[in-house]
Amino acid sequence: MHSLELVKPDGRALTLYARGPIAPVADVPSPFREPLASQAHLRWHPLRGEWVTYAAHRQDRTFQPPPEYDPLAATVDPERPTELPAGTWDVAVFDNRFPALGGGGRAEAPSLHVPTAPAGGQCEVVVYTPERDTSLGALGLDHLELLLSVWADRTRRLGERDDVRLVFPFENRGVEAGATLHHPHGQIYAYPVVPPLPARMAAQAKEHLAEKGRGLLETMIDAERRDGVRLLYEGAHAVAFVPVCARYPYECWVAPIRPAAQFGDLDDAQRTDLARALKTVLLKYDGLWRRPMPYLMAWYQAPSDGETHPEAHLHAQFYPPYRTSERLKYLAGTELGAGFYAMDALPEDKARELQAVEVTLS
């Protein structure tokens, strides 16, 4: 993997990644001239026992821009700069101009009747490809392998920072999932604390490992492979399946079979097979109703806290917001209010639908 580190005129970092050598970049563009001055701060939610981040400058952020302007495409006209230069890059990562965390400003946290703190951490945008009219699943397997390596590189770089505890790559795909730009891209949130859900999952995994002497997700993967009925992909080193305890009708998990704590712990064979498992899920989603399936893709890995995490097992969870081709699954009272998920479909039935979608990996 080749990479080239650059700085935008407004001070934000940009890193280009490619499988081959990257040509020098003369002009690093940005749609923004003024330096970023983040005012984000954290407030403690005493009743839920969690931090909430407040970034009031985000109200102005880019929202469904007109189709002719794609801020994630390469700049063609220097008078209308985008976020990215033309060039030989395959994947690009830059600092989010509207970060919910970090951003470099020296934010004073306000004085309130709950604890507050400046919002450390970092928000990055990961542009999967220079091409706009494509999708993650349409990229070649070698491109997906590159992306897995990019996530590893970002995890390492962000994880070294004092104000980062967990690196969380994710993608909101489709307007139904809250995406505001159509160009294929994801995001990385580098959190200054381990957020509630990864913390909960780590606690569960630790307890299981201590009790059973074997990893929790590893144990679940063993069982899914034995059962077979919810499997979508089974390679030598990676699997994809609808989990037995799915909370969304078309929920899928993608994981290496042998645990890796973080992206950087994957070996070559694991990375190659994980790209195949990932592509299988993406193609099955888009093939199911022959249209792009919206989803949230969330990647869980070990915290970057200097500790070893034998309980951690890198994996992705996909949450598509549809329950049938026409009907959205709304998160409503029981889910958002009580945290208790109600499913009106069986994972086994939804897995069968996805199993029936034939895909070709290349």
Next chain:
Amino acid sequence: MHSLELVKPDGRALTLYARGPIAPVADVPSPFREPLASQAHLRWHPLRGEWVTYAAHRQDRTFQPPPEYDPLAATVDPERPTELPAGTWDVAVFDNRFPALGGGGRAEAPSLHVPTAPAGGQCEVVVYTPERDTSLGALGLDHLELLLSVWADRTRRLGERDDVRLVFPFENRGVEAGATLHHPHGQIYAYPVVPPLPARMAAQAKEHLAEKGRGLLETMIDAERRDGVRLLYEGAHAVAFVPVCARYPYECWVAPIRPAAQFGDLDDAQRTDLARALKTVLLKYDGLWRRPMPYLMAWYQAPSDGETHPEAHLHAQFYPPYRTSERLKYLAGTELGAGFYAMDALPEDKARELQAVEVTLS
């Protein structure tokens, strides 16, 4: 409060409530003839450490019926029965025909590689008024007081059951919040376990009470009253405010000032003032953009587990899905994937918007 218990032809319970005497009902209607045979079961989610309920029969549930048919209106034509009889009732509660929990069927939980259990508990529909073209906030204060008494009655009755641990009244209002019927109504989920979020809140409150000797929400309410900047209503016995740690731009909390563990613990003065606080929030919401504000309204109270709960403090939390009049706040990667909420508005600014909406209570 008067009440009349009835049984529908398909075996489901119906209770009518009114401020005055209720005339006998000759025919109890139901749009359904066949007895309800629930097949819901719970599956344990090992990685999140929580139960998920599966009710595959719910796929067929009523979804945005044509405007001429309102299943929550009183039956006019016996050939086209609704869920409710004509009569002198003000509020009606009946068993949900498409329950995510309970339902009376003898469900066998399937044998899987995670723990499973039959889905105990109960799902009820609470029809706020016989009138269709109104809203909760438009009802009179005496009607809202009645509703608070109805929630108390349901909590008592459901809480006595062996398979109920927490009674959770809520309302999904508006299509944006997932509502499928426009007639003003809410729901009650009587859970067979204390769900994750109420459990988390109870743990936080217990810890605070043990450390400080004073209730957590009580402490927050004291501070909100002192600060004043986020207050929407302050009566002798109840308050409404945008919490300092709001996770939704227009989030509001409504609570009695002195803690009551459950609806049934409210005294008359508290109930009267709580109705005023509730109505204030509802009218401010609908007045803000002069259109019905969608929201999730969630009522938190102590578990019905036979224990005393000095840490519990009954209150409602409202989560409207809009961040401005035109823009929805999507729950996306950071919220749904990490449980870490990112706000692009300050609670103080949103409170000011709501404070500026004048309301008349009656």
